[in-house]
Amino acid sequence: MLDIKVIRENVQWAKDKLASRGVQATEIDEVIALDEQRRALIVKTEELRKKRNTASEAIAIAKRNKKDATEQIAAMKNVGTQIKTLDSELATVKEKVNYILVRLPNFPDDSAPVGPDESFSREERQWATPREFDFEPLAHWDIGEKLGILDFERAAKVAGSRFVYYKGAGARLERAVYNFMLDQHAQEGYEEMITPYLVNNESMFGTGQFPKFTEDVYTMTNEGEPMTLIPTAEVPLTNFYRDEILDGAQLPIYFTALSPAFRSEAGSAGRDTRGLIRMHQFNKVEMVKFTKPEESFKELEKMTADAENILKALKLPYHVITLATGDASFTSAKTYDIEVWLPAQNTYREISSCSDCTDFQARRAQIRYRDEDGHVNLVHTLNGSGLAVGRTVAAILENYQNADGSVTIPAPLVPYMGGMTKIDVK
RNA sequence: GGAGAGUUGGCAGAGUGGCAAUGCAACGGACUCGAAAUCCGUCGAACCGGCUUAUACCGGCGCGCAGGUUCAAAUCCUGUACUCUCCUCCA
Numbered sequence: 001m002l003d004i005k006v007i008r009e010n011v012q013w014a015k016d017k018l019a020s021r022g023v024q025a026t027e028i029d030e031v032i033a034l035d036e037q038r039r040a041l042i043v044k045t046e047e048l049r050k051k052r053n054t055a056s057e058a059i060a061i062a063k064r065n066k067k068d069a070t071e072q073i074a075a076m077k078n079v080g081t082q083i084k085t086l087d088s089e090l091a092t093v094k095e096k097v098n099y100i101l102v103r104l105p106n107f108p109d110d111s112a113p114v115g116p117d118e119s120f121s122r123e124e125r126q127w128a129t130p131r132e133f134d135f136e137p138l139a140h141w142d143i144g145e146k147l148g149i150l151d152f153e154r155a156a157k158v159a160g161s162r163f164v165y166y167k168g169a170g171a172r173l174e175r176a177v178y179n180f181m182l183d184q185h186a187q188e189g190y191e192e193m194i195t196p197y198l199v200n201n202e203s204m205f206g207t208g209q210f211p212k213f214t215e216d217v218y219t220m221t222n223e224g225e226p227m228t229l230i231p232t233a234e235v236p237l238t239n240f241y242r243d244e245i246l247d248g249a250q251l252p253i254y255f256t257a258l259s260p261a262f263r264s265e266a267g268s269a270g271r272d273t274r275g276l277i278r279m280h281q282f283n284k285v286e287m288v289k290f291t292k293p294e295e296s297f298k299e300l301e302k303m304t305a306d307a308e309n310i311l312k313a314l315k316l317p318y319h320v321i322t323l324a325t326g327d328a329s330f331t332s333a334k335t336y337d338i339e340v341w342l343p344a345q346n347t348y349r350e351i352s353s354c355s356d357c358t359d360f361q362a363r364r365a366q367i368r369y370r371d372e373d374g375h376v377n378l379v380h381t382l383n384g385s386g387l388a389v390g391r392t393v394a395a396i397l398e399n400y401q402n403a404d405g406s407v408t409i410p411a412p413l414v415p416y417m418g419g420m421t422k423i424d425v426k
Numbered sequence: 427g428g429a430g431a432g433u434u435g436g437c438a439g440a441g442u443g444g445c446a447a448u449g450c451a452a453c454g455g456a457c458u459c460g461a462a463a464u465c466c467g468u469c470g471a472a473c474c475g476g477c478u479u480a481u482a483c484c485g486g487c488g489c490g491c492a493g494g495u496u497c498a499a500a501u502c503c504u505g506u507a508c509u510c511u512c513c514u515c516c517a
Contacts, residue, residue, distance in 0.1 A: 039474095039475065039476090042474070042475050042476090042486085043475065043476070045486085046474090046475065046476085046485065046486045046487090047485090047486095049485090049486060049487085050485065050486070052497080052498075053445090053485095053486090053498095055497070055498090056444070056445090056497070056498045057444080057445070057498095059444075059497065059498070060444035060445080060498080061444085063444070064444080069497085072497075073497045073498090074497080075497080076497040076498080077497060078497095079497075080496080080497065080498085245471085245472075366472095368472085373481085374452095374453095375481075376471085376472065
């Protein structure tokens with residue numbers, strides 16, 4: 001959520017910033033007009049409340065002195081109702097302000113390329129050259145099925161499309177990959193967490209998925225209480241400190257967690273229908289940081305590097321791009337996407353997305369810290385995948401495939417595979 | 427699932443309708459070479475608004491949350507969340 005004061009005091013700036021994210025200027029005018037109404041009503045009610053407080057005190061004194069206060073009480077009789085009327089008006093206006101405010105995206109950072117879609121994104125760097133194959137590389141779903149380690153058909157029978165069974169060495173590989181990632185991040189100072197996989201609406205609001213993106217997730221009911229299957233561990237990790245004031249000396253705080261991520265993929269029918277790329281349920285190792293405002297962009301660079309280190313260790317070619325203003329997520333001020341090379345698709349595909357959400361989520365979730373002077377400020381929150389596990393497995397299968405159909409296990413994963421160096425055709 | 431108790435400041439803790447006690451901690455000062463102890467003083471988070479160069483000043487709000495009753499609610503009424511104890515069940 002944006003700070004209405006910032007919008008109010010920098011109207012044109014706010015309009016320009018948000019225009020690059022597809023927000024109409026009229027929406028800003030509207031929210032400012034409503035905010036003015038809101039403040040005018042606050043002044044009115046507060047004047048009445050002050051009047052009531054003064055009168056109440058006089059009545060209390062009169063009663064204490066056993067004097068008659070009937071007249072004063074009668075005089076105050078309708079003040080209470082006036083306050084109530086104004087209060088309900090105020091509540092309505094507040095709701096209107098909020099309706100717009102909670103649906104406005106974060107201000108993009110100046111360093112993000114301006115543009116409406118991914119064609120405006122900027123490549124920052126490339127790492128490693130894609131391998132030259134002396135045979136036609138197979139897609140990971142074909143490799144997985146030939147090796148008997150991925151079963152999409154039975155998953156479709158049991159659950160539906162966009163689900164998968166990992167079998168045998170495949171399941172072991174998935175587990176090896178996320179254990180390796182968690183161990184790496186633990187060494188980089190992230191505290192490992194296991195989180196709830198179902199969260200309440202307040203949490204979904206706190207990280208910015210709700211109220212705008214309800215159709216992207218699976219929601220169910222527990223005794224009438226709506227619960228959502230997490231679309232990313234960012235939700236439970238960031239909401240960990242919701243409604244809390246942290247000690248500034250503890251910052252920055254780093255968390256990491258493996259979790260399944262559940263996504264309805266509404267509107268993506270026909271895209272990536274095969275393989276592990278786009279699933280309703282997939283594992284992801286997530287990184288989340290809470291930082292002081294002045295440190296968040298520096299921490300974004302570090303977090304992106306932490307994600308890149310996994311790919312470097314696994315020797316998977318990738319490049320890093322900065323998303324264009326119109327392409328970045330709702331909550332993000334700046335996002336780096338890391339895309340891994342998939343030989344069979346002959347292209348880079350997203351495997352991580354690292355975002356600095358500045359104070360946008362912190363304001364929604366009310367996550368603050370007390371600095372050395374005792375002042376309370378909003379923290380900055382960051383999140384990034386480190387990495388999407390299923391897509392990493394897909395990248396390993398494709399980049400490490402051999403002419404005989406086998407797949408070599410990347411060296412750092414061998415200990416996690418119980419010494420296995422290769423997955424052979426059975 | 428059943429029964430009971432609780433939720434007030436950074437912490438402890440009083441308060442059954444009329445300005446939210448008190449203690450500890452914290453902060454400022456005195457004493458001291460310095461510190462501790464002692465003494466004096468300040469301090470009710472966070473939030474919102476007004477006036478602002480301002481973190482100054484003024485006001486509102488504020489006793490888990492949301493409603494209600496009342497001239498007036500921490501206090502009375504209704505609903506609700508969470509925590510704890512006991513019983514029951516359970517991986």
